[in-house]
Amino acid sequence: MMKTSNPTSRDIADIAGVSQATVSRALRNSPLVREETRHRIQAIARELNYYVNRNAAGLRTHHSNTLALLMFDDSEGADRQMNLFLLSMLDNITRAAARFGYDVLVSLQQLHDDWHIEYQASHRADGLILLGYGDYVEYREKLAALADAHTRFMIWGPIVKDQPGHSFGCDNENGGYQATRHLTDLGRKRIAFIGSTSRRCPELAARHAGYLRALADAGLAANEKIRVPANNSESLGYRAAQQLMESGEAFDAIFAVTDLVAIGAMRALQEAGRKIPDDVSVVGFDDMPLAAYVSPALTTVQQDAEIGAEGLVRGIVGLIEGEPVESGLMAPKLIVRNSTA
Amino acid sequence: MMKTSNPTSRDIADIAGVSQATVSRALRNSPLVREETRHRIQAIARELNYYVNRNAAGLRTHHSNTLALLMFDDSEGADRQMNLFLLSMLDNITRAAARFGYDVLVSLQQLHDDWHIEYQASHRADGLILLGYGDYVEYREKLAALADAHTRFMIWGPIVKDQPGHSFGCDNENGGYQATRHLTDLGRKRIAFIGSTSRRCPELAARHAGYLRALADAGLAANEKIRVPANNSESLGYRAAQQLMESGEAFDAIFAVTDLVAIGAMRALQEAGRKIPDDVSVVGFDDMPLAAYVSPALTTVQQDAEIGAEGLVRGIVGLIEGEPVESGLMAPKLIVRNSTA
DNA sequence: CTGAAAGCGCTTACAG
DNA sequence: CTGAAAGCGCTTACAG
Numbered sequence: 258m259m260k261t262s263n264p265t266s267r268d269i270a271d272i273a274g275v276s277q278a279t280v281s282r283a284l285r286n287s288p289l290v291r292e293e294t295r296h297r298i299q300a301i302a303r304e305l306n307y308y309v310n311r312n313a314a315g316l317r318t319h320h321s322n323t324l325a326l327l328m329f330d331d332s333e334g335a336d337r338q339m340n341l342f343l344l345s346m347l348d349n350i351t352r353a354a355a356r357f358g359y360d361v362l363v364s365l366q367q368l369h370d371d372w373h374i375e376y377q378a379s380h381r382a383d384g385l386i387l388l389g390y391g392d393y394v395e396y397r398e399k400l401a402a403l404a405d406a407h408t409r410f411m412i413w414g415p416i417v418k419d420q421p422g423h424s425f426g427c428d429n430e431n432g433g434y435q436a437t438r439h440l441t442d443l444g445r446k447r448i449a450f451i452g453s454t455s456r457r458c459p460e461l462a463a464r465h466a467g468y469l470r471a472l473a474d475a476g477l478a479a480n481e482k483i484r485v486p487a488n489n490s491e492s493l494g495y496r497a498a499q500q501l502m503e504s505g506e507a508f509d510a511i512f513a514v515t516d517l518v519a520i521g522a523m524r525a526l527q528e529a530g531r532k533i534p535d536d537v538s539v540v541g542f543d544d545m546p547l548a549a550y551v552s553p554a555l556t557t558v559q560q561d562a563e564i565g566a567e568g569l570v571r572g573i574v575g576l577i578e579g580e581p582v583e584s585g586l587m588a589p590k591l592i593v594r595n596s597t598a
Numbered sequence: 599m600m601k602t603s604n605p606t607s608r609d610i611a612d613i614a615g616v617s618q619a620t621v622s623r624a625l626r627n628s629p630l631v632r633e634e635t636r637h638r639i640q641a642i643a644r645e646l647n648y649y650v651n652r653n654a655a656g657l658r659t660h661h662s663n664t665l666a667l668l669m670f671d672d673s674e675g676a677d678r679q680m681n682l683f684l685l686s687m688l689d690n691i692t693r694a695a696a697r698f699g700y701d702v703l704v705s706l707q708q709l710h711d712d713w714h715i716e717y718q719a720s721h722r723a724d725g726l727i728l729l730g731y732g733d734y735v736e737y738r739e740k741l742a743a744l745a746d747a748h749t750r751f752m753i754w755g756p757i758v759k760d761q762p763g764h765s766f767g768c769d770n771e772n773g774g775y776q777a778t779r780h781l782t783d784l785g786r787k788r789i790a791f792i793g794s795t796s797r798r799c800p801e802l803a804a805r806h807a808g809y810l811r812a813l814a815d816a817g818l819a820a821n822e823k824i825r826v827p828a829n830n831s832e833s834l835g836y837r838a839a840q841q842l843m844e845s846g847e848a849f850d851a852i853f854a855v856t857d858l859v860a861i862g863a864m865r866a867l868q869e870a871g872r873k874i875p876d877d878v879s880v881v882g883f884d885d886m887p888l889a890a891y892v893s894p895a896l897t898t899v900q901q902d903a904e905i906g907a908e909g910l911v912r913g914i915v916g917l918i919e920g921e922p923v924e925s926g927l928m929a930p931k932l933i934v935r936n937s938t939a
Numbered sequence: 940c941t942g943a944a945a946g947c948g949c950t951t952a953c954a955g
Numbered sequence: 956c957t958g959a960a961a962g963c964g965c966t967t968a969c970a971g
Contacts, residue, residue, distance in 0.1 A: 263719060265963095265964060265965085266964070266965065267964080267965095275941075275942085276941065276942045276943075277942090277964090277965085278941075278942060278943080278944090278965095278966080278967080279940090279941060279942075281964095281965065281966060281967085282940095282941090282966085282967090285966085289940065289941080290940070290941080291940060291941090294940085294941090306719065306747060307719075308716040308719040308720040309720060309964090309965075310657070310720065310721045310963085310964050310965065311653075311720045311721055311722045311965095312652075312653045312654075312656035312657040312662070312721050312963085312964080312965085313653075313657050313721075313947090313963070313964035313965035313966090314964080314965055314966075315653035315947095315965090316651070316653040316654050316657055316946095316947045316948065316949085316963090316964080316965070316966095317946080317947050317964085317965050317966045317967080318947085318965085318966065318967095319947080321653070323703070341682070341887075344682075344685040344688075344689070347685070347688070347704070348685070348706065351704050351705070351706050352706060355705075355706075360703050360705070360722065361703065361704050361705075362664070362701050362702065362703050362704075363688070363692050363702050363703075363704050364692070364696075364701070364702075365689065365692050365693060365696075375649040378604060378647065378648075378649040379649040379650060379651060379652045380651045380652055380653050380654075380948095381652045381701065406647060491891070520891060546682075546888065547887065547888050547891060550832070550861060550888060550892065551891065551892075552893065606947095606948060606949085607948070607949065608948080608949095616957075616958085617957065617958045617959075618948090618949085618958090619949095619950080619951080619957075619958060619959080619960090620956090620957060620958075622948095622949065622950060622951085623950085623951090623956095623957090626950085630956065630957080631956070631957080632956055632957090635956085635957090650948090650949075651947085651948050651949065652949095653947085653948080653949085654947070654948035654949035654950090654963090655948080655949055655950075656949090656963095657947090657948080657949070657950095657962095657963045657964065657965085658948085658949050658950045658951080658962080658963050659949085659950065659951095659963085660963080721964095940971105941970105941971085942969105942970090942971085943969095943970090943971105944967105944968100944969090944970105945966105945967095945968090945969100946965100946966095946967100947964105947965085947966090948963105949962100949963090950961105950962095950963090951960105951961095951962100952960100952961090953958105953959095953960090953961100954957105954958090954959090954960105955956105955957085955958085955959105
């Protein structure tokens with residue numbers, strides 16, 4: 258007489274000749290249960306391929322041991338490449354969460370969407386991680402609503418004054434500084450900046466701020482004529498570099514706000530016969546896989562996704578477990594390659 | 599007197615002056631509830647920010663409305679790039695699952711691991727999707743164990759005879775054929791093959807089989823001297839192309855088993871002064887983002903992650919809902935760029 | 940060290 | 956169209 262449905266703790270109790278409560282304790286390794294009993298129960302559970310019903314356990318304990326990862330991605334088409342870093346974050350977040358004993362539920366959304374933030378309210382997750390590039394300032398209300406609902410969440414991004422919740426991110430200002438400082442150390446004097454500096458993209462604006470600080474440190478004046486805005490795409494980088502050349506303004510280096518922009522700019526420079534790095538040194542930002550393979554290989558600023566993921570997961574687990582949590586930043590790292598050699 | 603904890607269906611019932619059962623029905627849009635009552639209850643739920651406790655609902659219904667995505671990735675270091683396609687699959691699987699009303703739980707594993715396949719037994723997921731490259735033949739026992747436990751799962755990959763469970767994948771043989779046929783159509787006669795043909799990599803072996811069929815169709819004999827094995831990495835592609843040149847054997851085209859291998863091979867060819875595509879035409883496989891940006895841009899075979907994801911999700915949802923499900927294959931698509939122009 | 944009992948918050952036959 | 960009731964499978968105070 259075989260049971261076809263999954264075994265329950267009661268089935269195990271019957272076989273072991275103990276109460277269901279004792280089975281529950283034994284499976285959770287409670288020291289209250291005599292060691293021999295515990296081992297016997299665990300052996301039976303293994304043999305029956307028993308696994309605790311997470312719905313039942315979660316209903317009792319109000320814990321799901323699950324994190325919800327909300328990925329915001331507003332990019333489209335060719336710009337989809339930008340996802341690479343975020344996808345690498347996902348990978349590392351999942352691994353870090355596993356170390357802390359949490360599963361990860363993934364949800365892809367757009368910032369202007371409704372956000373599906375009921376994960377915690379519906380007890381599907383114990384906390385949220387918000388991952389994406391973009392301007393949370395515009396979405397402060399939504400963050401505030403999250404906080405009002407006592408939702409635990411960590412935001413990937415900069416530390417923004419008065420922003421509800423906790424965050425962990427990359428020190429983009431420092432990264433912009435390192436990139437530009439590398440160029441001034443090489444003796445470059447006319448360093449162009451290609452990229453958006455809008456406050457809608459706080460990450461990118463911070464990179465520009467670092468650029469300005471490095472120029473100042475080197476005693477160089479920022480020249481607005483060699484700053485060209487560009488959003489994160491290869492084609493916009495290409496166009497921006499063309500504009501730069503057409504302007505007639507001299508420049509001997511470019512700091513591009515992302516690798517994609519840098520790669521587009523390099524293509525324009527090479528088509529125009531400018532030698533990289535001899536005539537123009539180029540630095541990007543991101544260290545996407547592509548960066549090492551373009552020719553010349555691109556010097557860039559790397560954000561370590563493993564450290565970023567660890568920071569976010571440690572933060573949200575701390576919030577869940579009621580420990581004090583501080584927002585944090587990690588330092589990015591300059592990777593020197595041939596585009597500035 | 600405010601309640602601080604989350605509202606329950608009973609709270610709503612009290613406010614609405616109905617029974618808790620009626621609340622439950624109204625929230626599930628049951629036609630049994632009078633329309634006016636339904637609207638009133640739903641309005642209260644919205645106002646209270648009420649969301650059904652998924653643990654409680656799942657405990658009752660035995661459905662989690664969640665899919666577990668097990669990603670197997672044994673690659674490391676520089677080869678991590680190979681993940682791009684799999685990560686793109688993840689992205690598309692999540693979107694497809696959302697369309698079907700399912701959440702996605704992500705778990706990263708290694709094939710030689712223990713696999714954490716208790717997702718269904720623990721009622722955390724209603725079914726699994728297994729995603730990765732690699733040889734499931736070696737893991738047939740694990741698949742059989744899954745099937746024995748009545749676990750519902752879909753495997754990303756080829757249709758393998760006698761393999762337990764259902765699968766959906768790319769027709770790699772067809773892709774290898776298209777790539778090679780493109781080269782023979784261009785009049786190339788000495789088409790080298792770079793890549794593993796081991797049965798440990800059934801996907802890659804199928805590409806080689808397609809290569810052989812296209813040669814046969816063109817009346818060309820396969821020349822073993824211009825077949826060089828290489829696993830999926832840029833550096834191995836580089837070395838393989840060097841070997842090919844050192845062999846002294848003539849060749850006017852290369853079909854590389856993946857884009858990474860092709861890109862490495864192109865680097866070796868260019869360093870040796872061979873012109874692409876004039877001296878040697880090169881075709882890859884994958885259409886990784888990189889492929890469009892290397893120079894010359896790489897002709898390659900594209901697997902559409904959106905179609906793949908849809909196939910997997912449709913399959914697993916069918917299995918969950920007890921519908922008949924067949925394994926399937928999707929046709930890849932040749933993308934012609936300058937490396938064969 | 941163990942058991943009997945309550946209860947987590949739903950869904951759904953059953954009865955009206 | 957609605958309600959009273961049972962029960963999904965756990966965890967954990969309480970009592971011994």
